[in-house]
Each structure stands twice: as C-alpha cells, then as structure tokens.
Amino acid sequence: MWISRTGKGKNIMAVRTTETHIEADHYTDIDASDRVLWPWKNFPPHEMQCRHCGAVKVRKSAMDRLTLLRSHAGDLPMHVNSAYRCPAYNQQISSTGPTGPHTLGGSFDLQVHRGRAWTVMRAAMNVGFSGIGVAQKGATRSRFLHVDDEEHDPDNRMIRPTVWSY
Numbered sequence: 718m719w720i721s722r723t724g725k726g727k728n729i730m731a732v733r734t735t736e737t738h739i740e741a742d743h744y745t746d747i748d749a750s751d752r753v754l755w756p757w758k759n760f761p762p763h764e765m766q767c768r769h770c771g772a773v774k775v776r777k778s779a780m781d782r783l784t785l786l787r788s789h790a791g792d793l794p795m796h797v798n799s800a801y802r803c804p805a806y807n808q809q810i811s812s813t814g815p816t817g818p819h820t821l822g823g824s825f826d827l828q829v830h831r832g833r834a835w836t837v838m839r840a841a842m843n844v845g846f847s848g849i850g851v852a853q854k855g856a857t858r859s860r861f862l863h864v865d866d867e868e869h870d871p872d873n874r875m876i877r878p879t880v881w882s883y
C-alpha cells in the first residue's frame with residue numbers, strides 16, 4: 718500500500734509500506750516522530766538512508782532486531798555508518814553488486830571498535846543476526862561491524878550464517 722504523509726505537499730508516492738518493509742524515495746519523506754510509521758526512535762530514517770541518493774528501504778523485522786541488539790549491548794548510542802544502499806550505489810562501492818545485502822533493507826554497518834565491538838558482536842549473534850562482517854583495522858573511526866539477518870539462499874550466493882573480514 719502506498720501512503721502519503723499528508724499536509725506537507727509531499728508526493729503521494731513518497732512513502733511505501735508493506736507487511737514487511739517501509740520504503741521512501743527520500744528519507745525526509747518519512748516523519749521520524751511518527752511512532753506508528755517509524756517505531757525505531759534510536760535509529761532515525763536519516764541514518765538508514767542511501768548515502769548517495771537519500772532513498773530509504775528497511776525490513777521491519779531487521780529494524781526490530783537492530784533495536785534488540787542495541788538493548789542487549791547496554792542501550793548505548795550506536796552509530797550506523799551505512800544501512801540501505803540503492804542498487805546503483807551498491808554496485809559502485811561493493812563487490813556484492815546491485816543485489817548485495819545492503820540493497821535488501823536488513824544490513825547495518827555499526828561504527829564500533831575494540832571492547833565495544835566485542836560486546837556488539839556477541840549481542841548480534843545472540844539476537845540472531847546471521848551475517849557478520851568484521852572491519853577492525855586502521856583508524857578507529859573507520860572500524861565497524863556489518864550485521865545482517867539475511868536467510869541462507871545459495872542460488873542467490875547468500876550464504877548464512879557466516880562471518881567475513883574486509
């Protein structure tokens with residue numbers, strides 16, 4: 718179902734919700750204070766946006782899992798470096814191409830390092846994230862953990878559960 722956030726002159730096609738996903742052409746189309754539309758107050762739409770075009774697509778179950786992860790990791794602020802990427806942008810910056818995990822709405826790169834990375838990795842496994850990518854070399858600010866909860870699908874080259882490094 719396509720819905721419009723009324724009263725702001727928004728395009729009627731700006732925000733799309735389904736049983737499983739919420740999508741917007743641009744993150745500013747989503748009213749971050751609308752707790753029915755966007756219940757994940759610790760992870761606002763702008764953190765989920767494609768860094769190249771501002772589009773947002775999230776899988777609701779993955780957002781719930783991310784919120785659970787945050788709670789298991791002590792309810793501390795958790796900066797998301799990268800979440801949704803549109804197919805064109807993912808093709809540009811990732812070897813996974815236009816259909817990689819970040820295009821599916823359930824992948825999150827969390828800016829954590831050292832002890833915090835240990836805590837977050839353990840929490841990620843405990844709450845059922847099935848894909849964990851470890852980037853823990855170099856400058857502290859560039860270190861992160863990728864987490865996603867994709868399902869095993871060998872036909873689509875999606876092997877889960879798994880761990881990789883960058």
Ligand SMILES: [Zn+2]
Pocket residue numbers: 767768769770771772802803804805806
């Ligand atoms: Zn994009």
